[in-house]
Amino acid sequence: MNLRACAREKELAALLEQGHWPHACPAELTEHVAACSACRALVAVTQAFRRERAHAMTQPRLESPGVLWWRAQLRRRNAALERLSRPLLGAQIFAVVLALAAAGAFLAVQFRQGASWLSDLPRTLHFAALLPVAWQNYPGAGLALVLFMVFAALVGGVALYVASDR
Numbered sequence: 516m517n518l519r520a521c522a523r524e525k526e527l528a529a530l531l532e533q534g535h536w537p538h539a540c541p542a543e544l545t546e547h548v549a550a551c552s553a554c555r556a557l558v559a560v561t562q563a564f565r566r567e568r569a570h571a572m573t574q575p576r577l578e579s580p581g582v583l584w585w586r587a588q589l590r591r592r593n594a595a596l597e598r599l600s601r602p603l604l605g606a607q608i609f610a611v612v613l614a615l616a617a618a619g620a621f622l623a624v625q626f627r628q629g630a631s632w633l634s635d636l637p638r639t640l641h642f643a644a645l646l647p648v649a650w651q652n653y654p655g656a657g658l659a660l661v662l663f664m665v666f667a668a669l670v671g672g673v674a675l676y677v678a679s680d681r
Contacts, residue, residue: 521553531561 521527527548530536536558537545548554650656 521551523547523551524554524557527554527557528561531558536561 523544527536527544530540530544548558646656646660
């Protein structure tokens with residue numbers, strides 16, 4: 516084992532660091548490396564490290580186990596919430612359908628019995644003030660406005676439900 520450093524070792528290390536070995540180095544340095552065991556070892560070790568670094572750079576990087584565990588827990592929790600929300604969504608849809616059916620049945624019964632309060636509802640709530648002046652004299656304009664408002668509320672509710680699902 517030789518503990519002495521070679522005098523040309525620094526020059527060779529600079530060439531290796533810049534990537535100029537063996538193509539852009541003087542011929543006398545190439546001959547020196549062939550004869551000097553310390554310089555030969557420096558070249559061999561540096562080239563081995565470079566090869567291993569290039570190989571390691573091509574390999575995919577694995578995430579830390581903590582991140583993988585956290586993502587798995589998040590996926591598991593989301594799947595459990597999705598399983599729980601399916602029956603709740605069905606119950607909500609059933610409740611809305613029942614409420615709409617009850618409201619429709621109530622309105623149908625009231626129309627058959629000739630409920631005057633229902634036809635006077637737009638005037639009682641002063642919906643005529645929302646109509647243009649030209650439409651305020653038409654008898655069915657207030658009812659049409661009420662129906663339009665109900666339709667707008669239903670469409671808005673459906674749009675809000677679809678938007679919240681995403």
